[in-house]
Amino acid sequence: EPGSSSSCGVNGDAETEEKSAEASLVPRESGYSYAHFVERFKHPSAQAVVNEIRDFVNDFPANLSRLAASRRIQGFLKQLTPKLLQADAFSSEDGEVAGEGLEKFVVLKLYKLLFRHDPADIREDERAE
Numbered sequence: 840e841p842g843s844s845s846s847c848g849v850n851g852d853a854e855t856e857e858k859s860a861e862a863s864l865v866p867r868e869s870g871y872s873y874a875h876f877v878e879r880f881k882h883p884s885a886q887a888v889v890n891e892i893r894d895f896v897n898d899f900p901a902n903l904s905r906l907a908a909s910r911r912i913q914g915f916l917k918q919l920t921p922k923l924l925q926a927d928a929f930s931s932e933d934g935e936v937a938g939e940g941l942e943k944f945v946v947l948k949l950y951k952l953l954f955r956h957d958p959a960d961i962r963e964d965e966r967a968e
Contacts, residue, residue, distance in 0.1 A: 876940040882928035891919060896948045908953055916942055 880889050895915050903911065920938045923929050929937055946953065 873940060873943060876937075877944065879928040880944075882926070884927035885923070885929065888919060888923050888926060891922070892945060892948070896945070899949055899952060901952055905953070908949075912942075912945060912949070916945065 879885060899908075899911070916938060920934065920941055923937055923941055924932060924934060932940075
């Protein structure tokens with residue numbers, strides 16, 4: 840039925856869709872919501888961290904081995920997590936949870952670069968067919 844909470848798509852009313860979007864930003868009972876974590880990056884206190892992430896992602900080399908890429912990302916996260924926790928928007932965050940959210944955010948930004956097909960993998964796939 841249009842407008843009911845069970846409907847989806849273009850027939851649902853705007854209020855139901857808006858409430859659903861708001862609910863995705865509120866921490867779940869476990870106390871963690873990735874969408875809420877990301878939303879807090881919009882807070883002015885997080886701007887310096889956002890700038891560092893942007894620079895890191897933009898300057899990330901495309902030709903690293905997966906091991907070298909992993910080490911580079913982990914080193915970056917290790918130095919950035921304390922800075923994140925100093926931002927007002929994240930000051931009440933558990934350090935481990937903040938680190939995991941930050942890692943997910945950075946890896947998603949680098950996804951296409953990190954999980955590209957290596958030419959050797961493509962050749963191996965062709966041989967296996």
